[in-house]
Amino acid sequence: MKISLIAHDEKKPEIIQFAVSYKHILKQHDLYATGTTGKRIAEATGLSVHRFKSGPLGGDQQIGAKIAENEMDLVIFLKDPLTAQPHEPDISALGRLSDVYQIPLVTNLAGAEIMIRALDTGLLDWREIVKEDE
Ligand SMILES: O=C(CO)COP(=O)(O)O
Numbered sequence: 001m002k003i004s005l006i007a008h009d010e011k012k013p014e015i016i017q018f019a020v021s022y023k024h025i026l027k028q029h030d031l032y033a034t035g036t037t038g039k040r041i042a043e044a045t046g047l048s049v050h051r052f053k054s055g056p057l058g059g060d061q062q063i064g065a066k067i068a069e070n071e072m073d074l075v076i077f078l079k080d081p082l083t084a085q086p087h088e089p090d091i092s093a094l095g096r097l098s099d100v101y102q103i104p105l106v107t108n109l110a111g112a113e114i115m116i117r118a119l120d121t122g123l124l125d126w127r128e129i130v131k132e133d134e
Contacts, residue, residue: 001073004032004063008080015078016044025120034059060090064097073127075105076112
């Protein structure tokens with residue numbers, strides 16, 4: 001599966017902890033991330049992460065484009081709800097495209113924990129069928 005990992009600055013420690021904790025699952029998948037998040041995860045875990053641009057420089061939009069092309073299966077995006085983001089329109093656009101294309105998107109750690117376990121037990125395998133039908 002192709003998984004995107006994204007975190008706003010205040011949530012970077014959480015996503016790093018998450019990636020370390022679930023490295024055994026994440027390493028079985030193709031990982032993508034916005035620039036800084038990807039760098040920090042790769043440094044902390046040694047996992048190979050394809051890095052797009054940093055969020056404020058277009059990274060959210062690049063991940064949105066992958067969704068539109070049916071090349072992304074899951075987005076784990078730890079959002080900071082307490083800090084205004086200069087690129088809020090890009091963040092909204094990513095959420096919108098996830099809804100348009102029925103791509104699972106979780107935006108907090110509690111959801112991420114459930115989703116990674118769901119992924120590991122095969123609950124997202126339907127994505128492979130959707131891709132075969134394209
Ligand atoms: O701003 C972001 C998502 O909207 C995250 O970008 P970085 O991973 O580059 O910090």
